[in-house]
Amino acid sequence: xxxxxxxxxxxxxxxxxxxxxxxxxxxxxxxxxxxxxxxxxxxxxxxxxxxxxxxxxxxxxxxxxxxxxxxxxxxxxxxxxxxxxxxxxxxxxxxxxxxxxxxxxxxxxxxxxxxxxxxxxxxxxxxxxxxxxxxxxxxxxxxxxxxxxxxxxxxxxxxxxxxxxxxxxxxxxxxxxxxxxxxxxxxxxxxxxxxxxxxxxxxxxxxxxxxxxxxxxxxxxxxxxxxxxxxxxxxxxxxxxxxxxxxxxxxxxxxxxxxxxxxxxxxxxxxxxxxxxxxxxxxxxxxxxxxxxxxxxxxxxxxxxxxxxxxxxxxxxxxxxxxxxxxxxxxxxxxxxxxxxxxxxxxxxxxxxxxxxxxxxxxxxxxxxxxxxxxxxxxxxxxxxxxxxxxxxxxxxxxxxxxxxxxxxxxxxxxxxxxxxxxxxxxxxxxxxxxxxxxxxxxxxxxxxxxxxxxxxxxxxxxxxxxxxxxxxxxxxxxxxxxxxxxxxxxxxxxxxxxxxxxxxxxxxxxxxxxxxxxxxxxxxxxxxxxxxxxxxxxxxxxxxxxxxxxxxxxxxxxxxxxxxxxxxxxxxxxxxxxxxxxxxxxxxxxxxxxxxxxxxxxxxxxxxxxxxxxxxxxxxxxxxxxxxxxxxxxxxxxxxxxxxxxxxxxxxxxxxxxxxxxxxxxxxxxxxxxxxxxxxxxxxxxxxxxx
Numbered sequence: 001x002x003x004x005x006x007x008x009x010x011x012x013x014x015x016x017x018x019x020x021x022x023x024x025x026x027x028x029x030x031x032x033x034x035x036x037x038x039x040x041x042x043x044x045x046x047x048x049x050x051x052x053x054x055x056x057x058x059x060x061x062x063x064x065x066x067x068x069x070x071x072x073x074x075x076x077x078x079x080x081x082x083x084x085x086x087x088x089x090x091x092x093x094x095x096x097x098x099x100x101x102x103x104x105x106x107x108x109x110x111x112x113x114x115x116x117x118x119x120x121x122x123x124x125x126x127x128x129x130x131x132x133x134x135x136x137x138x139x140x141x142x143x144x145x146x147x148x149x150x151x152x153x154x155x156x157x158x159x160x161x162x163x164x165x166x167x168x169x170x171x172x173x174x175x176x177x178x179x180x181x182x183x184x185x186x187x188x189x190x191x192x193x194x195x196x197x198x199x200x201x202x203x204x205x206x207x208x209x210x211x212x213x214x215x216x217x218x219x220x221x222x223x224x225x226x227x228x229x230x231x232x233x234x235x236x237x238x239x240x241x242x243x244x245x246x247x248x249x250x251x252x253x254x255x256x257x258x259x260x261x262x263x264x265x266x267x268x269x270x271x272x273x274x275x276x277x278x279x280x281x282x283x284x285x286x287x288x289x290x291x292x293x294x295x296x297x298x299x300x301x302x303x304x305x306x307x308x309x310x311x312x313x314x315x316x317x318x319x320x321x322x323x324x325x326x327x328x329x330x331x332x333x334x335x336x337x338x339x340x341x342x343x344x345x346x347x348x349x350x351x352x353x354x355x356x357x358x359x360x361x362x363x364x365x366x367x368x369x370x371x372x373x374x375x376x377x378x379x380x381x382x383x384x385x386x387x388x389x390x391x392x393x394x395x396x397x398x399x400x401x402x403x404x405x406x407x408x409x410x411x412x413x414x415x416x417x418x419x420x421x422x423x424x425x426x427x428x429x430x431x432x433x434x435x436x437x438x439x440x441x442x443x444x445x446x447x448x449x450x451x452x453x454x455x456x457x458x459x460x461x462x463x464x465x466x467x468x469x470x471x472x473x474x475x476x477x478x479x480x481x482x483x484x485x486x487x488x489x490x491x492x493x494x495x496x497x498x499x500x501x502x503x504x505x506x507x508x509x510x511x512x513x514x515x516x517x518x519x520x521x522x523x524x525x526x527x528x529x530x531x532x533x534x535x536x537x538x539x540x541x542x543x544x545x546x547x548x549x550x551x552x553x554x555x556x557x558x559x560x561x562x563x564x565x566x567x568x569x570x571x572x573x574x575x576x577x578x579x580x581x582x583x584x585x586x587x588x589x590x591x592x593x594x595x596x597x598x599x600x601x602x603x604x605x606x607x608x609x610x611x612x613x614x615x616x617x618x619x620x621x622x623x624x625x626x627x628x629x630x631x632x633x634x635x636x637x638x639x640x641x642x643x644x645x646x647x648x649x650x651x652x653x654x655x656x657x658x659x660x661x662x663x664x665x666x667x668x669x670x671x672x673x674x675x676x677x678x679x680x681x682x683x684x685x686x687x688x689x690x691x692x
Contacts, residue, residue, distance in 0.1 A: 009041065014209055016062040019095035024189035031213050032059055035188070038211050039151065040070070045187040045520065046209050049194050049214040052333065053312060055417035056190040059090040060153045063188070068097075068123050072150025075124045078132070078174060079155035092124070102131060105283065114141065129159070130172035131178065133411070135418070146180040154206070157189030161201035162440050170407045175205055191195040192217075193329070194335045196470040197443075216468050219336055220343050224461040224480040226454075227490040229351040232541030233504060235322060238350070239263065240270040243300055246346065248317025249293060252302045253334050255323040255358045255609035258537060263322055264302035266503055273299040308333065314341030320348045325448035326359040328454050328468040350490070351455060354539060359451075364445045368406040370432045372398050376406065377430060386422035389629065390519045397479040399625040401561040458482055504542025505563065508571060509534040511656060511679055514663045518628035529666035532679030533572045534656060535564050547683045551654065553663040554589065556596050558684060565603035570648065574678040578604075580651040582611040582669075584661055585638070596682075598653040604650075611644040611674075612665055621658050622685065630658040638665055640672045648676050 013036055018026050032055060048056050064075040089099045099115045100122050116122045125145065131137055146152075154160065160171040189206055191198075203210045207372070221433050230525045231239075252267075254260040257278040264276035275298050292298040294313055300483040301307060305325075319338040325331045331349070339345020339528070340472050343573050373684065380387060393403060407423060410416045413431035416423050441520065450468055457464055459476075466474035474485055511532035516522050536543040543563060550556035568574070581604070583597035594610070601608035617638045624630040651665060662679040669677050 009037065013062055013066065016065050017058060020058055020061060021089075022094060023131065026447045029055055030201070031215050035059045035213050036063050036066065038213075039186040039188055041188045043184045046189070047202060047210050047211060047212045048188065048190045049199065049212065050190075050192060051215065051217045051219065052192040052259055053334045054192070054215060056155075057088045059092070059322050060188055060190070060514065061088070061097055061150070063186075064092075064124055064151060065095055067150040067186075071264060074117065074120075074122050074145075074150035075151040075153060076145055076177075077124055077153040077155065078129055078177075079126060080128055080159065081155060086407050089124075089126075097123045097546050099126060100231075101126040102137070103128060103180050105644075110217065117145070127619065129168060129173065132173040132275075133408070133418075142177065143180060146177060147182060149185055150182065152177065152181060152185065152187045152188045156191055157202055157206075158191040158194045158198050160189075160205050161194075161198045162436070165563065167552040167584060169379045169405070169412045172205075172412045174431065178206065178242045179372075192336070194330065194467065194564065195468065195628050200469075201651065207395065210513045216478065217332070217469055217471045218462060218474070219339065221240045221342060222335070222339050222347050222462070223344065223476075224335070224349075224465075225348045225488075226461070226481065227351065227488075228662075229353055232352060232354075233497055233500040234492055234541075235350050235352065236263070236266050236541070237492040238490050238502070239267060239320070240272065241320070241492055241496050241499070243267065243272055243320075246318050248315060248342075249296055249298065249313075250300050250316060250318035250320065250346075251293075251337065252300055252320045252322055253307075253325070254302060254304055255325065255355070257304055259322060259517070260302045260304050261509045262425075262537075262540075263505075265507070266500065267300060267302065267474055269503060270499075273297075275301055276497065277301050277303040277307045279304060292418045296509060305330070305334070311337065312340075313337070316340070316345070318346040319388070320346075320350065322350055324349060324355045324451055324455060326444065326451060327445070328450050328465055330383070331454070332469060349455065356448075356452075360447050363441060363448065365402060365587055366444060367441065368402060368409070370434055370437075372396060372406060374412065376403075377410065377425065380416055380425040383424075386424040390423040391626040392423070393626045394519060396631070397623075397625050397629045400627070401665050421520065452553050475528050501542055504540050504544075505536070507536075507542070508567070509537065509684055511659065511662070511681065511684070513666075513679075514659050518631055519522045523663070527667040528672045529651070529662055529677045529679050530574065530652075532662070532681070533567060534680075534684040535560070535567055536680045536684075538655070538683040538685040540692065543682070547654075551592075554592055556592075556654070556682070558599075561596065561599045561603060564680070564682060565600055568600070568680060569604060574648070574650070576648045576676070577605065578678055579647040579651060580606050580645050581608040582644075583651070584610055584665060585610075585614045585652040587614050587617050593652065593654050594653060600650075600652060600680075605643075606650075609645055611649070612638050612640055612668070615639055621661065624658065627658065627660070630660045631664075633666055634661055639669060640668045640674070644669075644672060644674060646674055648678065649674060651677050651679045653679070653681045655683050659686075667679045 010033060013033060017028060020643055034060055035046050035048055038046045050056060079503035102113055154174055159168040161167060161172060187206060189202060199212060207629050239447050252263055254263055261276045264274045267274035275289045275292060277286060289301055293301050304661050316338050319335045335412055338347055380393055411418060413430060414426055415430040417426050454464055462477035463474045481487055485607040511534050513529045536547060546557050546560055581597050581601035583593045586593060598608045614637055616637055618634050621630055624633045651662060666677040669675060
């Protein structure tokens, strides 16, 4: 290509950039024009590793426009961020790029989109990686899209690598898409978080002739600070006192759904305009929360990692971590959302005593065990008809979220396949890749150690983060707490700490009854318990320490008895009021809950009766990983003794997790003519490690 041709191409691309940004003075950042040239003029496969906010979407939208102008077919964009790409799609329209999406929420539009693709009226088709799992899409539409395609874009391409911090099994299907592409179709993979190991693995997926374009990962003006581990009540108090003093808006990241919701509720109770954002939130709520943060209607969002890739607010002033994530790469991605267009921003890491346990839970459950995988494959080999998810649950002791992930992995590995009525074994040979699972698990442990190293390091924090990402241009930032030798205590007022303790202790938790037996229909209404109450969440900063120590010592403190009786009689006030108390019996620790229930009954001035007995020992419910296993474990373990009082009863236990014990005992009591039944437990352990 001559100099004149290069200049003409650069000028053409520049016009597209200015139309895209609606700014006549816009100029390419280093690496952007190079990437566009590699895709459009040389038809190469390119890997972009650039910091968040660098402008990766500008590369693929401009490349699409230039390729289409040269007669190429439409771009297929695979991204997990369809809901977050509205602004980019609107910007692309300014330079004549027509984009459409096929996803689970716009099914009524599919026929129209496919018709427009057939008539060449679509320039970019956006799909999620999960769409590649759809058999109809793979067979009826994907072959023609790849044969006619002009460009394949894989956004957040680090997800293709199980070495990456955010591996998604469906990304592995992209290798099959690449095999369908005619020779000379360019491919672009984009990510902001890939170290050398991930880059090598991505190159193996996308092709060895991949052209990497990597930029520096430093963030000017982002001031990083770390505080020593502190209990929840102190961290909550610090948030309440500090966030109002911080300029602008921000995010508080939490490791669990439960903590994100709790932090948001606490901040709201302190007059701070906050909202929770988790993977458990419905789509409309998440979209509304994003818009409220983008438009500065909310001061802060308390979020799990569900508010992650693709969220772009250039003027986000601060990112605070309520707990430490499990890897420096995940931390860099999240904290890097702050201050992309600000001269000064804050990235603050708080740490909790619970962090290591939660991180280890994620590591230990990231991959299914060999026994679980072999049992499922063997189970499907032995059945003549496809098995439904609920049928598999009854046979395999694995929680539903992990089972769904395992089925996805086995499907991507072609060991099993999804059919309309369930899952079945394929004819493909399969073996469990123990070596790779062990290697990735060891890497996760290494990353966990690196995160601990980051927290206690005395060198520049930004330089250390960049080194974990193999950024060869890492250098001291000059503005973090270590560079400035500015180390402070997590100082908060005693008043704020007491307010946080009162908040944690005063949170009223409702215990909803289970209404359906797994695989066996709905429970009759007259066998259901009433909505119950729980005093605390396991391990919280309110009653958590007293509950845990009481459980360990075999005796609960009188303060817990008074708090429980106060909740029941003053805040809950069951209607009709219970006239007596009974409890969930235990063969291992017969006096623990029995004694606690009798003391509550004494406080409430009603009798306590030994109305239920346990007739055989069971596994602890916490060892049962899904609802079907939990129900089967205890469904025949209890009976009601004769001559038990009738009338409304308070059913007491110390810990509740699956709720099946309460459900089974309630059904027995109701069958004996007793009730209504009001369940009460001191602590709820369910969801304590729910990630997003």
